[in-house]
Amino acid sequence: MFHGSIPALVTPFKNGAVDRKAFADLVERQIEAGAGALVPCGTTGESATLSHEEHREVVTLCIEVTAGRIPVIAGAGSNSTREAIGLVEHAKEAGADAVLCVCPYYNRPDQAGLEAHFRTIAETVAMPIILYNVPGRTVSDLLPDTVIRLGKHPNIVGIKDAAGDLARVSLHAAGLEGEQFVQICGDDPLTLGHRAMGGTGCISVTANVAPADMAALHTAVDKGDIAVAQAIEKKFIALHKALFLSPSPGPAKYALSRLGLCEASTRLPIVGPDEAARAKIDAAMEIAGLI
Structure with a gap:
């Protein structure tokens, strides 16, 4: 259902407000580059500091600009189950193809609470x-046994996993054999391994900066051209790492600003990369052939 390079879109700001034109242009750039789907208002989209009105605005704008050309997976998570339901209801009404619901944060539910939430x-x-x-x-860590129980619900169709444990791909697959359940990597440097274990794609931060290259990596995997995929990965591994030298999405926005695609501005408490980190991001972009 959801496959390939799936950018976790940044939310560009201008004068403190959502930059609608820059966002629309970024959406078009992703579609032209071969993205498999789009994720507005995820972690990389600074959902934690968007107002509910802004959140709904960005999701709706993404759906409108995409116009059905590729799927839109709207960020709709919260540490409040009632609030998450409201965001999911809006995403459905706006025409999203799916929603991405993060585990509740701060209140630290146990596995029973996580299962009840979802x-x-x-x-x-x-x-x-x-x-x-x-x-x-x-x-809060959504453990494999809980994922397997939830994955049998007809409305729960997959997982984006950023736990860093590739063995979970096989554990989930074994427990959900016969189910239509997609597994999507949530950590760019692990993408190749995740795909080899049976994953279908990556919800990617790096794809914000290099959409065509990240799409090409997944195309190579699909064709069985592992050497090509490995070559792309080697070229971009420094950038994968550099985009987390300071809290995300500060580095990604800085990289996009270097390409003239949006301002580097973030919302507090994210302050963006310092001079040393910016130099390393520049160097990684040069290795990748982006600047």
Whole structure:
């Protein structure tokens, strides 16, 4: 259902507000470059500092600009189940193809709480849901047994996993054999390994900066051209790492500003990369042939 390079879109700002034109241009750039789907208002989209009105605005704008050409997976997570349901309902009404729901953060639910959270969303809104497990940010880890139970729900169609444990791809697949359940990598440097284990794509930060190259990597994997995919990965591994030298999406926005595509501005408490990090991002972009 969801495949290939799937950029976790940044939300560009101008004078403190959402830069609608820059965002629309970034969406068009991704579609032209061969993205498999788009994710507005995820972590990289600074969803944590968008107002609910802005969140709905960005999701709607992404859907309007995309105009059905590729799927839109709208970020719709929250640490409040009721709030998450509201975001999922809006995404459905706006015409999103699926939603990406992050594990609740800060309140640290246990596995029973995580399962109840996602199951309640799935039973309240008839909408394809992709679970998003990123324990480094949420301090709650959606364990394989819980994923397997949730994956049997007809509205829960996949997972974006950023736990850093590739063995989970096989564990999920074994437990959900026969189910239509997609597994999407949530960490650019692990993409090739994740695909080899049975993953279908990557919800990518690097794709913001190099959309055509990240799409080409997945095309190479699909064709069995592993040497080509490895060559792309070697060219971009420094950039994968550089884009997390300071809290994301500060480095990605800085890189996009170097390409003249949007301002580097972020919202507090994200302040963007310092001079040393910017120099390393520049160097990684040069290795990748972007500047």
